[in-house]
Amino acid sequence: MARPLHLTAFMRPVSLHTGAWRYPGAYPDANFNFGHIKSFIQKLEAAKFDAFFMADHLAVLNMPVEALKRSHTVTSFEPFTLLSALAAVTEKIGLAATASTTFDEPYHVARRFASLDHISNGRAAWNIVTTSNPDSARNFGLDEHVEHGERYKRAREFYDVVTGLWDSFADDAFIRDQQSGIFFDPEKMHVLDHKGEELSVRGPLNIARPVQGWPVIVQAGQSEPGRQLAAETAELVFCSPRDLSAAKALYGDIKGRMVAASRNPDHLKILPAAFIVVGDTIEEAKAKRAKLDSLVHYDSAIASLSIALGYDASGFDPDGPLPDIPETNASKSGRAQVLKLAEQEKLTVRQLAQRYGGYSGLAFVGTPQTIADEMQTWLSEEASDGFTVVFPYLPQGLDDVTQRLIPELQRRSIFRTDYEGSTLRDHLGLPRPANRFFA
Amino acid sequence: MARPLHLTAFMRPVSLHTGAWRYPGAYPDANFNFGHIKSFIQKLEAAKFDAFFMADHLAVLNMPVEALKRSHTVTSFEPFTLLSALAAVTEKIGLAATASTTFDEPYHVARRFASLDHISNGRAAWNIVTTSNPDSARNFGLDEHVEHGERYKRAREFYDVVTGLWDSFADDAFIRDQQSGIFFDPEKMHVLDHKGEELSVRGPLNIARPVQGWPVIVQAGQSEPGRQLAAETAELVFCSPRDLSAAKALYGDIKGRMVAASRNPDHLKILPAAFIVVGDTIEEAKAKRAKLDSLVHYDSAIASLSIALGYDASGFDPDGPLPDIPETNASKSGRAQVLKLAEQEKLTVRQLAQRYGGYSGLAFVGTPQTIADEMQTWLSEEASDGFTVVFPYLPQGLDDVTQRLIPELQRRSIFRTDYEGSTLRDHLGLPRPANRFFA
Ligand SMILES: Cc1cc2nc3c(=O)[nH]c(=O)nc-3n(C[C@H](O)[C@H](O)[C@H](O)COP(=O)(O)O)c2cc1C
Ligand SMILES: Cc1cc2nc3c(=O)[nH]c(=O)nc-3n(C[C@H](O)[C@H](O)[C@H](O)COP(=O)(O)O)c2cc1C
Numbered sequence: 101m102a103r104p105l106h107l108t109a110f111m112r113p114v115s116l117h118t119g120a121w122r123y124p125g126a127y128p129d130a131n132f133n134f135g136h137i138k139s140f141i142q143k144l145e146a147a148k149f150d151a152f153f154m155a156d157h158l159a160v161l162n163m164p165v166e167a168l169k170r171s172h173t174v175t176s177f178e179p180f181t182l183l184s185a186l187a188a189v190t191e192k193i194g195l196a197a198t199a200s201t202t203f204d205e206p207y208h209v210a211r212r213f214a215s216l217d218h219i220s221n222g223r224a225a226w227n228i229v230t231t232s233n234p235d236s237a238r239n240f241g242l243d244e245h246v247e248h249g250e251r252y253k254r255a256r257e258f259y260d261v262v263t264g265l266w267d268s269f270a271d272d273a274f275i276r277d278q279q280s281g282i283f284f285d286p287e288k289m290h291v292l293d294h295k296g297e298e299l300s301v302r303g304p305l306n307i308a309r310p311v312q313g314w315p316v317i318v319q320a321g322q323s324e325p326g327r328q329l330a331a332e333t334a335e336l337v338f339c340s341p342r343d344l345s346a347a348k349a350l351y352g353d354i355k356g357r358m359v360a361a362s363r364n365p366d367h368l369k370i371l372p373a374a375f376i377v378v379g380d381t382i383e384e385a386k387a388k389r390a391k392l393d394s395l396v397h398y399d400s401a402i403a404s405l406s407i408a409l410g411y412d413a414s415g416f417d418p419d420g421p422l423p424d425i426p427e428t429n430a431s432k433s434g435r436a437q438v439l440k441l442a443e444q445e446k447l448t449v450r451q452l453a454q455r456y457g458g459y460s461g462l463a464f465v466g467t468p469q470t471i472a473d474e475m476q477t478w479l480s481e482e483a484s485d486g487f488t489v490v491f492p493y494l495p496q497g498l499d500d501v502t503q504r505l506i507p508e509l510q511r512r513s514i515f516r517t518d519y520e521g522s523t524l525r526d527h528l529g530l531p532r533p534a535n536r537f538f539a
Numbered sequence: 540m541a542r543p544l545h546l547t548a549f550m551r552p553v554s555l556h557t558g559a560w561r562y563p564g565a566y567p568d569a570n571f572n573f574g575h576i577k578s579f580i581q582k583l584e585a586a587k588f589d590a591f592f593m594a595d596h597l598a599v600l601n602m603p604v605e606a607l608k609r610s611h612t613v614t615s616f617e618p619f620t621l622l623s624a625l626a627a628v629t630e631k632i633g634l635a636a637t638a639s640t641t642f643d644e645p646y647h648v649a650r651r652f653a654s655l656d657h658i659s660n661g662r663a664a665w666n667i668v669t670t671s672n673p674d675s676a677r678n679f680g681l682d683e684h685v686e687h688g689e690r691y692k693r694a695r696e697f698y699d700v701v702t703g704l705w706d707s708f709a710d711d712a713f714i715r716d717q718q719s720g721i722f723f724d725p726e727k728m729h730v731l732d733h734k735g736e737e738l739s740v741r742g743p744l745n746i747a748r749p750v751q752g753w754p755v756i757v758q759a760g761q762s763e764p765g766r767q768l769a770a771e772t773a774e775l776v777f778c779s780p781r782d783l784s785a786a787k788a789l790y791g792d793i794k795g796r797m798v799a800a801s802r803n804p805d806h807l808k809i810l811p812a813a814f815i816v817v818g819d820t821i822e823e824a825k826a827k828r829a830k831l832d833s834l835v836h837y838d839s840a841i842a843s844l845s846i847a848l849g850y851d852a853s854g855f856d857p858d859g860p861l862p863d864i865p866e867t868n869a870s871k872s873g874r875a876q877v878l879k880l881a882e883q884e885k886l887t888v889r890q891l892a893q894r895y896g897g898y899s900g901l902a903f904v905g906t907p908q909t910i911a912d913e914m915q916t917w918l919s920e921e922a923s924d925g926f927t928v929v930f931p932y933l934p935q936g937l938d939d940v941t942q943r944l945i946p947e948l949q950r951r952s953i954f955r956t957d958y959e960g961s962t963l964r965d966h967l968g969l970p971r972p973a974n975r976f977f978a
Contacts, residue, residue: 121715121722128715128722132747134658138627158646160728160745169725175713175747178654184623185658188577204647207597207678215617219573219624238741239646274614276560276567281836283560283567286608289599302677306599308571308614397720 103479105514106369106486106528108151108196108338109144111137113173115497116490117375117459119395121172123493130494131172134185140498141186144193147502148516150527151194151225152186153338153488154179158203158236167400180212187220194524196225196318196336201258202251203231203240206301209258210265213315214307222311222523225336226262227318228329230255252325254298259317259333261301263536264292266314268304270538290537312525313532330368331357335530337370338488340461342437347372347462347483369485369528372478375463376471377492378500385465392492393454401450401457408434408456418450459490468508476514542918544953545808545925545967547590547635547777548583550576552612554936555929556814556898558834560611562932569933570611573624579937580625583632586941587955589966590633590664591625592777592927593618597642597675606839619651626659633963635664635757635775640697641690642670642679645740648697649704652754653746661750661962664775665701666757667768669694691764693737698756698772700740702975703731705753707743709977729976751964752971769807770796774969776809777927779900781876786811786901786922808924808967811917814902815910816931817939824904831931832893840896844888847873847895857889898929907947915953 110116113131121128130136141152156179161171168174179197187195195216199209209226217224230251237245246254273288292303319326319334330337331354341347355365377392379385398418406413410428417423422442428435442452464471478484491497509515520526549555552570560567569575580591595618600610607613618636626634634655638648648665656663669690676684685693712727731742758765758773769776770793780786794804816831818824837857845852849867856862861881867874881891903910917923930936948954959965 122717122720126717128717129713132657157745159741160743165725170720170722172715172722174723174728174745175708176745177658178650178746180619181623181651181654181658184620185627188624188627203644205642205679208643211617212620215620218571219616219620235741238739240644241739269614274568276611278561278565278567281561281609281834283609283611284613286604289613300677300680302598302674304599306596306613306615307617395720 103485104516104529105475105479105509106150106371107515108153108194108371108486108488109149110155110373110488110490111140111152112154112156112176112179114140114494115492117392117492118171118400119392119458120491120493122395123392123496125496126493127495128172132175132177134177134182136494137177137182138186138189140494141190141193143498143502145190147506148519149193150486151196151524152183153196153227154183154198155227156198156200156229157233158200158231159233159239160235162233162235167403170397170400180216184216184219187216187223192223192519192522192527194223194225194316194527195220196227196316198227198229200229200231200236201255202246203236206258206261206265206299207305210262210305211307213262214266214305214310217310217312217315218308222525224310224312225316225318225524227320227338228255228259228333229320248323249325252321252329255329256332257296257298259329261292261294261296261299263314263533264294265301265303265305266310267535267537268292269309270535271309271313274308288538309535312523313535316524316528316530327354328357330354331363332361335368336528337368338373339370340373341483342462344478344481344483347478348481351483367530371486371488372484373461373490374487375459375461375490375492376501376505377463377465377497378468378471378504380467382466382470385467389463389465389492390451393451393458396454396457398450398453401453404456404460405438405449405453408438408460410435413449413453416449418453419448422449422452461490468504471505472508472512472514475509476512479514542924543955543968544914544918544948545589545810546954547592547633547810547925547927548588549594549812549927549929550579550591551593551595551615551618553579553933554931556831556931557610557839558831558897559930559932561834562831562935564935565932566934567611571614571616573616573621575933576616576621577625577628579933580629580632582937582941584629586945587958588632589925590635590963591622592635592666593622593637594666595637595639595668596672597639597670598672598678599674601672601674606842609836609839619655622663623655623658626655626662631662631958631961631966633662633664633755633966634659635666635755637666637668639668639670639675640694641685642675645697645700645704645738646744649701649744650746652701653705653744653749656749656751656754657747661964663749663751664755664757664963666759666777667694667698667772668759687762688764691760691768694768695771696735696737698768700731700733700735700738702753703733704740704742704744705749706974706976707731708748709974710748710752713747727977748974751962752974755963755967755969766793767796769793770802771800774807775967776807777812778809779812781901783917783920783922786917787920790922806969810925810927811923812900812929813926814898814900814929814931815940815944816902816904816936817907817910817943819906821905821909824906828902828904828931829890832890832897835893835896837889837892840889840892843895843899844877844892847877847899849874852888852892855888857892858887861888861891900929907943910944911947911951911953914948915951918953
C-alpha cells in the first residue's frame with residue numbers, strides 16, 4: 101500500500117443534502133433515530149472507515165422558517181451522548197465530535213473527551229471549532245457573536261489548557277496496590293495552574309490521562325487564523341475545497357505552515373468533504389443525483405441559486421435554460437461556477453437551483469471505478485490524504501459506498517482491509533503525544 | 540403492593556467507602572473500568588432497580604494528598620459519556636446524572652439530558668446541584684466559590700430555562716412527510732427568549748422534546764434553600780439523614796413545603812442514602828463491615844474522628860477504648876454520636892476512627908430479613924420512599940444486595956418483580972409533565 105487513503109463519515113446530519121430524507125426508500129428520521137444510526141456506524145466499521153464524525157451546532161440552524169420546516173437537521177443528537185452510546189456498540193472505528201471553544205469551558209471539554217477516549221478504548225477525536233453560527237451566541241447570554249479574531253485567540257489558548265489538563269496524570273500514575281493501600285502516586289499528578297489572557301484554570305483534571313495520550317485533534321476552520329491554528333495544533337483537517345486545484349492549494353498551504361511551525365507534515369491528514377453517489381453506470385449515478393436534487397423545494401432552491409449568482413433568479417422560467425444575466429459586483433467566482441455548471445450539465449433553472457439548494461460542494465458521482473480513479477488522482481496529486489464522506493441519502497447511499505466503492509478501493513490496495521490497530525491514532529498513523537509534564 | 544419501595548444505586552464512586560477497593564476479592568479499578576461498570580448496571584437492571592445514579596464533581600476532591608493518594612475517586616468517568624454508553628447496553632433502568640447549575644450553561648444541560656433521554660428511550664434524570672466543592676470554582680476561571688444564596692438563585696432560574704428549552708417543540712411537531720416535504724410544523728416550535736436576572740437564553744433547543752417530556756428532576760441540597768428548591772421543582776430527592784428520626788423530620792418538611800407550593804406530595808420520592816452490608820447472620824455482616832473498616836488507613840481515619848469529636852484524637856492509644864475527653868465548643872451532636880457509637884459497639888479508638896474515615900452515614904448491616912424489616916419500618920413511618928443504595932465493595936457487596944436482599948424485598952411484595960413500564964417516570968410513578976407552550 102503506497103500512500104493510504106483515509107475516510108471519515110460526515111454524520112451530523114447523516115446527509116448534508118437537504119432532500120436526503122425524502123428519497124424513495126430513505127429513512128425520513130435517519131438523523132434522529134438511535135437504532136438507525138447504530139446500524140450505520142456498524143456498517144461503517146465493517147467497511148473499516150477511520151472515523152464517524154459528529155459535527156455540532158449550538159442553535160437551530162439560522163435559515164428562514166420556510167426552509168427550516170423542510171430541514172431534517174432541526175432535531176439532532178448531542179455529540180457526546182450519541183458517540184458514547186455508539187462506543188458501547190462498536191470496537192474499532194474512531195469517534196470524532198465537534199466542541200466549541202467559544203461557548204464551552206476547557207475543564208468540561210477536556211473531561212468529556214478524556215472520558216469518551218477511555219470508554220471507547222482510545223477512539224476519540226476533538227474537532228476544535230470557534231462556532232460560526234451567530235445565533236449560538238444568543239443561547240449563551242450574549243447579544244452578538246464574539247468577534248472572529250477574538251474567537252481564534254481564545255481557541256488557541258483553550259487548546260493549550262485542554263491538552264495541559266489531559267496531561268494531569270502520568271500514564272503510570274495509577275498503582276492501585278491493594279496491599280499498601282496506595283491508589284496512585286501523587287508525584288505523578290500535575291496541577292496545571294494556567295493563568296492566561298483568556299482563561300484561568302487550575303486543574304488537575306479528575307480523570308486519568310486518555311488512552312491515546314490526547315484524543316486526535318481536528319480542525320475545520322478555513323480562514324487565515326483557522327489554517328494557522330490547524331498548522332500549529334491539528335492532526336486531522338476537515339475542509340471543503342470546491343475542486344482539485346483549490347484542494348491542492350489548501351493542502352500545500354497548511355502543510356507548508358506546519359513545516360514553518362517545525363511540525364512533521366505527515367502528522368496531519370487533510371480530508372476534504374466529498375459527496376458520493378455510486379451507480380452501475382455514470383448515467384445511473386447522475387440519475388440518482390438528479391432524482392435527489394428534484395426533491396429540494398423550489399422556493400429554498402431558487403434562493404440558494406440567487407445567492408450563488410449574486411442576482412435575483414426568482415423571475416426566471418424554472419423550466420428554461422439559465423438566461424443571460426447582466427454583470428454585477430457580487431462574487432465573480434460564484435457566478436462563473438454556476439455558468440460553467442449550467443453549460444456542462446445542460447441544467448434548467450430549476451435543476452440548477454435544486455443543485456445549489458441540495459448540496460453544492462465537491463461531488464464524486466459515478467461508478468465505483470470512476471470514483472476510485474478520482475480519489476487516486478487526489479491522493480497522487482497531493483490534494484488530500486483521503487475524504488470526509490458525505491452520503492446522499494440513507495441507508496442506500498451509505499450501502500452503495502460501503503458495499504461497492506470500498507471493495508474497489510481495497511482491490512486497488514489504497515484502502516485498508518483491516519484496522520491497523522485499536523486506536524484512532526493507529527488508524528491514522530499518528531504518534532501518541534508525550535506527556536509534557538512527565539517523561 | 541401497598542406503598543412501593545424505590546431503589547437507586549449510588550454509583551460515582553461505585554462505593555463511597557474509602558476502603559472499598561482494597562477489600563479481598565474486590566476489583567481495585569471498579570470505579571474506572573467500563574467493563575466492570577457495565578456488568579454492575581446489568582445486574583442492577585436484572586434486580587429491577589429504579590435507577591443508576593452518577594454523582595459528579597468538577598475538581599479532584601479537596602482532601603490532603605495523604606488521603607487523596609489512597610482514594611479510588613481520583614479518576615472517574617464523566618456522567619454523560621458513561622450514562623450514554625450504559626444506555627446502549629441496558630433497556631429499562633433509569634440513568635440519573637448530576638449537572639451543576641453554577642458551572643454549566645442551561646443550553647448545554649438541556650441538550651445533553653434531552654439527548655440522553657432520547658437515546659435511552661425515556662430513562663434520564665437530572666440531579667440539580669449548585670456544586671459544594673469550592674475547588675471547582677478555580678477550574679472555571681474564578682478565584683473563589685460563588686456565594687451559597689447566589690448559587691441557589693441561579694439554580695432556580697436555570698431550572699426554569701432548562702425546562703422551558705425542553706418544551707421548545709410540541710410532542711407532535713415532527714411530521715416528516717416525505718410527500719409534501721414538510722419535516723416539522725413551525726407552529727409547534729417555541730422560541731423561549733428568556734431574559735432573567737441571572738440568565739439570558741434565546742432558544743429554541745435544537746432537539747425534539749424529551750421522551751419523558753422532561754427528564755426526572757432530582758435534588759440533593761440539604762440547606763434551607765436546597766429544601767425549598769426541592770419542594771418547588773424536584774420529583775426525586777437524594778439526602779443523607781443520620782437516622783430514622785432525622786429522616787422523618789426531613790421527609791415531613793419537604794412534603795409540607797410541597798403542599799405549601801401547591802404540589803401533590805406523591806409527585807416527589809425521597810430516597811435517603813443507605814450503606815448496605817448483607818450477611819448470613821448479623822454477626823457475619825458486622826464482621827464484613829469491620830474487615831472493610833480495617834482497610835482504612837489510620838492517618839486519614841484519625842483525622843476524620845478528630846473532626847467528628849471536635850478534639851484532636853491523634854494522641855490516643857489506637858487499641859484502647861475512647862478515653863474521657865473534655866467538653867469543647869465543637870459540634871455537640873457530632874460528639875454525642877461518637878460517644879454513643881463507641882459505647883454501643885464497644886469499638887477501640889482505631890475502629891472508631893476507621894468507621895468515621897470509611898463511611899459514617901446511615902447503614903443497614905444485617906441479614907436480608909433484618910434489613911428488609913428496617914426498610915419496611917422506614918416506609919411505614921414515612922421516613923422515606925425508598926433508598927439510594929451505597930455499596931460497601933464491588934462486585935460482592937453489590938451481588939449481596941441484588942441476589943439476596945432484593946428477593947427478600949420482593950417476597951414481601953414491597954419491591955417490584957418487573958418494571959412498571961419503559962420510562963423512569965413509569966418506574967417512579969411520576970406523571971409526564973405537560974408542555975407549557977403547547978396543549
Ligand atoms: C467538513 C467541515 C465540518 C465542519 N464542522 C463544523 C461544526 O461541526 N460546527 C461548526 O460550528 N462549524 C463547523 N465547520 C465550520 C468551520 O469550523 C469554520 O467555522 C468554517 O469553515 C469557517 O472558517 P473560519 O471559522 O476559519 O472563518 C465545519 C467545516 C467543514 C469544512
Ligand atoms: C445522596 C447525595 C448525592 C449528592 N450528589 C452530589 C453531586 O453529585 N455533586 C455535588 O456537587 N453535590 C452532591 N451532593 C451535595 C448536595 O448537592 C449539596 O451540595 C449538599 O447536600 C449541601 O447542601 P446545600 O448545597 O443545600 O448547602 C449530594 C448530596 C447527597 C445527599
